Amino acid sequence: MKINRTQKFQTGALLTIFIAVASGVLSRGVGADSDEKTSSVASFSDILALEARRPSLEEAYGSDPLQTTLLFGAVGSRKRQVVLIHGGCWSNQYARGHIAPLASALADAGFNVWVPEYRRVGDTGGGWPGTYRDVAAAINHITRHSGEPPIAVGHSAGGHLALLAAADPDVALAGVIGLAAIANLSLYSQQEGTCPAMTLQLMGTTYADSPEQYHAASVMGPDITVPAHLIRGSLDRIVGEDQLAGFAPHQIVQIPGAGHFDLIHPEHSAFDLLVDLLASTNP
Numbered sequence: 001m002k003i004n005r006t007q008k009f010q011t012g013a014l015l016t017i018f019i020a021v022a023s024g025v026l027s028r029g030v031g032a033d034s035d036e037k038t039s040s041v042a043s044f045s046d047i048l049a050l051e052a053r054r055p056s057l058e059e060a061y062g063s064d065p066l067q068t069t070l071l072f073g074a075v076g077s078r079k080r081q082v083v084l085i086h087g088g089c090w091s092n093q094y095a096r097g098h099i100a101p102l103a104s105a106l107a108d109a110g111f112n113v114w115v116p117e118y119r120r121v122g123d124t125g126g127g128w129p130g131t132y133r134d135v136a137a138a139i140n141h142i143t144r145h146s147g148e149p150p151i152a153v154g155h156s157a158g159g160h161l162a163l164l165a166a167a168d169p170d171v172a173l174a175g176v177i178g179l180a181a182i183a184n185l186s187l188y189s190q191q192e193g194t195c196p197a198m199t200l201q202l203m204g205t206t207y208a209d210s211p212e213q214y215h216a217a218s219v220m221g222p223d224i225t226v227p228a229h230l231i232r233g234s235l236d237r238i239v240g241e242d243q244l245a246g247f248a249p250h251q252i253v254q255i256p257g258a259g260h261f262d263l264i265h266p267e268h269s270a271f272d273l274l275v276d277l278l279a280s281t282n283p
Contacts, residue, residue, distance in 0.1 A: 047101065067134060067137070084103050085116065149174045178230045180231070180263050182243055183230070183247070186207055203217065233255050
């Protein structure tokens with residue numbers, strides 16, 4: 001499924017989004033009909049097949065070759081600074097390239113989009129807490145460079161890192177949006193699947209041996225003091241609905257019929273929801 005990112009769709013093709021206009025808060029339970037932008041669940045291969053434009057800038061935020069961030073400059077009037085954190089089960093088998101189509105689409109929508117790379121499991125200095133420290137350092141670098149705290153958007157394991165940053169008093173953020181984000185590492189580590197199995201390599205110990213360490217690497221809604229939202233597809237088979245526990249209903253948006261990778265597909269209706277959230281987030 002290769003879709004031209006620049007193709008335009010009519011308003012009637014969008015997923016119906018219920019927004020509490022007066023408060024700027026999105027309601028839990030997004031309505032759906034048969035006219036979604038994409039009618040089937042996207043795979044990782046579908047994401048890799050998408051096109052992206054070249055970034056306008058690359059900067060180092062640390063001394064390691066992996067500690068760099070790309071900027072996809074906004075087209076037209078700049079709305080906000082956004083830091084987009086890629087997922088991939090915290091593993092160095094997955095780099096930031098697959099998130100570039102989403103970064104390009106957000107830049108086309110008027111956002112300055114920063115995409116950091118960070119040391120992951122398999123990289124010297126990666127794992128816990130090095131992987132998170134890289135993301136925190138990248139965000140603070142972006143804040144210094146741009147002169148304003150960005151909104152953090154993270155997908156899957158990147159969502160986990162974004163939520164950690166939003167709960168960190170030493171990191172300046174205007175808001176955070178988790179796309180299929182892993183929040184509760186203690187719970188996630190005890191589940192079946194390739195990504196949950198990676199938590200052992202990330203943490204370097206089991207939950208049974210170091211529950212306090214897993215707790216420190218988990219995030220709950222009350223830990224976050226900036227505006228926060230979690231978006232999840234009802235057909236996500238990688239990150240379960242249990243990862244939404246601990247967040248208030250007004251912070252949660254579930255998209256019926258969407259899968260894990262639909263949330264980073266620029267031609268899925270989830271993209272329009274993300275743009276609306278970014279535009280309405282007030283620090």
